[in-house]
Amino acid sequence: MSANRITEQGRATRHSAQVVPLSMKDLWVEYEVRRGCVKAVRGVTLDLRPEESLALIGESGCGKTTLGLALVRLLAKAARITEGSITYRRDDQELDILSLNSRELRRFRWRECAMVFQSALNAFNPVLRIRDQIYDTARAHGVTSREETNQRALELLEYVQLDPRRVINAYPHELSGGMRQRVLLAMSLLLSPQVLILDEPTTALDILTQRTIIDLLVRLKADLGFSMLFISHDLATAAELADRVATMYAGGIVELGSVNDIFYRPYHPYTLGLIHAVPTVTGDFEELVSIPGAPPDLIDPPDGCKFHPRCPYATERCRVEEPQLEPVAGDGHLVACFHTDLVRRDAADLLQRLTDSGEARR
Amino acid sequence: MSDYIIEAQNLVRRFGSRKSLVTAVDNVSFGIEEGEVVCLVGESGCGKTTTGKMIAGLLKPTEGRVRYAGRDVWGDNGRSKEDRKAYRLGVQIIHQDPYASLNPSHTIFKILSTPLLHHRFVQNRAEAIEQVSELLTRVGLSPVEDFITKYPHQLSGGQRQRVSVARALTVKPKVIVADEAVSMVDVSLRVSLLDILGSLKRDLGVTYLFITHDLAVAKFFAWAGRIAVMYVGSIVELASTPQLVNDPLHPYSKALLSAVPEADPELTRSKERLQLRSHDIPSLFALPHGCRFHPRCPFFMEGLCDVKRPDLVPVGNGRWVACHLVAREILGSDAVA
Structure with missing residues (x-):
């Protein structure tokens, strides 16, 4: 079974469980707008521990998505990181994310740290088949063999419980919301990243679809052992998925603790x-x-x-x-x-x- | 029955042309008593909004009737101009998206005073100002001076939704159809908006058809009322809220309640999950024969569920369920045949 192969690979490439893969230190992000300067993230210090699932909860406008985008340096032009540092570690290597140039960033994104965006429909190019989106992604990040990509894509799609042959030739609009979310998850895992950032992974999905995505995330994380930072305004999803929870308010973290500490x-x-x-x-x-x-x-x-x-x-x-x-x-x-x-x-x-x-x- | 203030009778709504006809709502019947709350819950595409729009008079049913205060809303028989006006004023709708449902070029005063003046609830501007102030205070937008001259874009989402509520109240409706009215409002502000909607029920005796995909919100708002669970165009279970959340009978209701994550780590991780046979929601273009849930139902009975479509039947205690298995267990096998 090819799905088993994914699991095997996950075990084989499991990252050494000692180093903290991602740390932010006193991070400040500001948006320059006409009315002035929006301090969207104010002095956030946070470690993402190895193989943990950390939930960032808060209401709209609290800066949680900005924080996620800052971690992979995908902020809008109007945004600036004014202070602080982001450090990424793998084995005994350390990367200072804020000093990477665009080529180094490209290597960092997806291979080391993948992000799954909020709206599963908008994350796709509507005129490309899933097959081509996956191939484009792989090529942009240095995998040139079409065959190899294809093989890996089919395995991953099967692993996220989709019918791989049907889905890989489909256009995004032909898939339901839950299927698109699963394709996105499969794509984010294409290059076996150590860190996965998920922005509202189950928002706007129906209850039963949401359940399949939550169950899938739990299984993926257990099999592949990545670290997961997920952003959500939904406390119920956090209660279910998180090991630790950070509450954000007005750009800052106001409380951080184990899921049981936060809820009880x-x-x-x-x-x-x-x-x-x-x-x-x-x-x-x-x-x-x-x-x-x-x-x-x-x-x-x-x-x-x-x-x-x-x-x-x-x-x-x-x-x-x-x-x-x-x-x-x-x-x-x-x-x-x-x-x-x-x-x-x-x-x-x-x-x-x-x-x-x-x-x-x- | 005539004790219902608003009643849906065998509502059917189809969309599309002859070539691609979709039945969005298929034979939906329910009644709401005066002062009662009925929640329609279900996943996207199940027809809950279409049903709400037909109740509110924004969509004409393809078949079936909507009755307001006992009178057929769409039929021509004996319906006077007064009846039509009474219905138009008596049933109001609050839409989901407060960004899209308020005219961006009108001030809050204009938005709220237009229906007041048009329907002669007030005679002049001075009275309108007084009435608008009263409405804004009622929905918690005070001091009134801070809001009355503003435009919708100057308000936050929560405040805008309060304006939508105030607008629905301008014509003193008896029934409010609230279509996902709190879904787009932040968690910390949602409860206060629900409290305002609840206070209208208490103080003004407003009747609600409350449409939501969020079971937790449905439970909180309609604890004293009833919940109707819809699946692919039809009601599969209708029961009082405590009955439904504590002891759902229809397999689909069971699946929903077991699947929904809870804001309580131990509870949500220890919940027993009902495993479905399939994840696929049927396409409205190719509906399964028999019970529409049978391809996913873990209690599927071959030769029955895939052949005959179960009717929504009363099973005692005021609950209604459309399931062959439930009918067999509760009413005895005779009722199934």
Whole structure:
């Protein structure tokens, strides 16, 4: 079975599990617009650990997609990385992503770090067959043998549970949304990257299609052992797919921790608010609480903590001083908030309620 | 029955020419009582929006009837101009995309005052300002002065959707068709918008047909109401919300509920999944014979499900299911034959 071969190859080329493949340090990204300067990413420091699945959650406009694009240097012309560094590592090599020239970048993208974009339809050229898109990709990244590419493409398409012979000759519009997403996933894995960045991989897909993509991602990651950074506004997808979760608000990371820490023991009022705001489907009725106000304007963000105008715990200190990410209880759980003890006290009620309704379900 | 404020009777809607005819909605019937919430859920292309548009009078059914307050909306028999007007005012729709559904060249005041003046709910500009202010306050857009002179592009998505809600309210409707009204609004603002929609039900007695693909939203909004699950143009299950989310009967409802990811890591990872036989959604151009779900259904019974299409039948406790297996188990095999 060719699908088995993919798995075998995955095991054989599995990257040494010691090095951290991708690190960002104090990364700032700005957009120059007519009204001024949008600080879309403000001082993000984040490590993507080997073979982990890290979810970046937050609402629209919080800078999560900008961060993803910055990692592969695909930002729009109006954007500038003003500060910070991005380091990529493979075995004992280190790459400074921000100093790469376009040829080096081309080698880095797709071979080392592939990105799957948000809209599966727009990611394809509508007038090319899947076969040619895959071949173009391979050629652009240095694989010249058409035969070899074809073989690999067929194997990958089969591996993502598509009918390879039908799909490879199809035009993008002939495929459904879920099929296109699977083709994109197959294409991103064409050159066995070590890091995969997924921007809203399951958004705009129907429930059953979403399920097949989630299950597929879980299997791909287990078989091939890449590291995955996925960007999502959907907490449910994060709850299901992530090992660690980073909550972003107004361009900065406000909380980072294991998936269970974030969902069951959140320390930041914004994370707590998000979890309050999303109901589960099965089980009893839960009261929901909305976060008052709206996300800030990133051209002229508030002083101090960016969340303070919406925060029930805000004090004078929050209005002047911006809290930094600092460790709290638990392994590697970081929070940027001055009032974590108050948040914890109130969150205990929530946890109790979740446990109660969880028991009621069982 | 006449206690329904709005009722769909055997609605059918086909699109296309004779050569390529698609039946988007196929024999859909349901009724909504005054003050009730009914949710239509289903995947894209299942016909839920088309159904909503027929209920709201934006699309004419190919076959079947829509009844508002007992009167046939599209038929000519005995329908007076007053009836038509009562229906047009009585049923309003909120569209999914607040960027596309508000006229970009009109101010918020103009958007909200036009229907007020046209239908003589107010007599002059001063009254219109008063009424518009009241509407904006009701949907949480205050201080009113900050919004009344603005254009839609100056508002955020959440604020725009509130304007859409206010516009639907201008003519004091009895029924609101909300078509994915909160889908494009951010998570942190979604709950407050749902709360506003809920308050209209409480304070003004508005009846809702709430269309969504998001089961969690459906459950939250329609907990006291009912959910109708649609699949490829037809309703496959109609039940009270607690019944449906806790004990779905139709295999498709079961599949949806078992597949949906939950915002709770332990719950979502320990959920039992119903494995389907196929991932492919049938094309509307080549619908399967018999039950339309049978090529994917794990409980498929050969010789029955692929031959005869199950009717939507009552199975007790006010629920309706279109499935041979459920009918056999609950009603006994006689009912199947």
